[in-house]
Amino acid sequence: MKLALILNVIDPQIGGVMIMGDRGTGKSTTIRAIADLLPEIIVAQDDMFNSHPSDYELMSDVVKNRLEEGQSIQTIPIKVPMIDLPLGATEDRVCGTIDIEKALTEGIKTFEPGLLAKANRGILYVDEVNLLDDHLVDILLDSAASGWNTVEREGISVRHPARFVLVGSGNPEEGELRPQLLDRFGMHAEIRTVKDPSSRVKIVEQRSKFDSNPYNCLEEFEKQQEELKNRIIKAQKQLSDVTIDYDLRVKISEVCGKLDVDGLRGDIVTNRAAKAFAAYENKEHVEVNDIKQVITLCLRHRLRKDPLESVDSGLKVSQVVESVFNLDELH
Incomplete structure (x- = not known):
């Protein structure tokens, strides 16, 4: 979770x-x-949509119009x-x-x-x-x-x-x-x-x-919290540089095919999640282990199932992943 x-x-x-x-x-x-x-995050002041002051994709029409008219945008951190x-x-x-x-x-x-x-x-x-x-x-x-x-x-x-x-x-x-x-x-x-x-x-x-004492508790874990925060910020910056090899992408799609996953969302999300995990681990290339860490989270709810069963616990996904990502095969 x-x-x-x-x-x-x-x-x-x-x-x-x-x-x-x-x-x-x-x-x-x-x-x-x-x-x-x-x-x-930095937002445009007095804007009801938390608009980004410079990124058009994260900006409301009101802020865009003000920019186009040459007005300066006041910003505040929130x-x-x-x-x-x-x-x-x-x-x-x-x-x-x-x-x-x-x-x-x-x-x-x-x-x-x-x-x-x-x-x-x-x-x-x-x-x-x-x-x-x-x-x-x-x-x-x-x-x-x-x-x-x-x-x-x-x-x-x-x-x-x-x-x-x-x-x-x-x-x-x-x-x-x-x-x-x-x-x-x-x-x-x-x-x-x-x-x-x-x-x-x-x-x-x-x-x-x-x-009994929330403030003491927060203080005790403050250092760990700060470390995790910095790790996340670093991963966000590094994400765009992370690459995933073609043969690993093929293996991900092979797993989705064997599990009879409908559509292509499973493939796309697994690729994205593997890259995010590699960035979180401070790596520039996705490795087999990165995929194994995230693939169950990405696929377990996409499997076709008997109407009387609940969502797969992950066992089915793990078995197929192990058979496809056979390490001997990769070396």
Whole structure:
């Protein structure tokens, strides 16, 4: 789970993470903690879409127009937005709608941004995503894939950037997500309750320690947190220089073919994730081991399965990976 989140932060185009697991296993805690590992971002001041001051792909039309008119853009640093999407959210709240107050008091049509606008260049978290309305999940996945949100409402037409890492969590006991929606998430992590008594005791002790004095606890781990933060920033910068050999790309596609994975999303995401992992490990070339570390996270939710079965635990993927990436074959 932690690795999947870190890799999506290094390369948001991996396509988000779906985290399914038992209740009380710290899913939400881990997801909310990832925001603290991210460096501050520079945004255009007084802009409702967290627009980038110089990158056109991450900029709203208002900022673009101001730039084209030769105006200077004031900037401010902000923390990476971490937006929670509540289960009861309406489509208008998610996408944005007409500002009713301004329409009534001033008689002008203006756009009131939704959660997708606030999440631009940040993280959008949906707890219990398997209980969210399917059409809302569709909207989220479409925006996450295209990086844009288009709103057509009562004579208003607005298109704004919506680049975010989509993170969903849920408990499989409450129902699985539809396969075609599940396939749109880049990675899938499965969390099981720890069975080892000594590990459980360690978790309980850490939790009690944090409850009794949170500040001391934060101080204790500050150095490790800073190291991880710097490692992520370095990997983000190095990502564009990482290469993956043709024969390894062929092997990834061979694994997807043998597992009968529908479509090509599995191939694309595995290639991206392997590069992100190599950058995280401070390498310039993807190696077999990098692929092995990420491929189960990328493929386990894409396998065709019996309707009565839950998502593959990863055993099937591991077996095929071992047979295809036979080390003797590579040497």
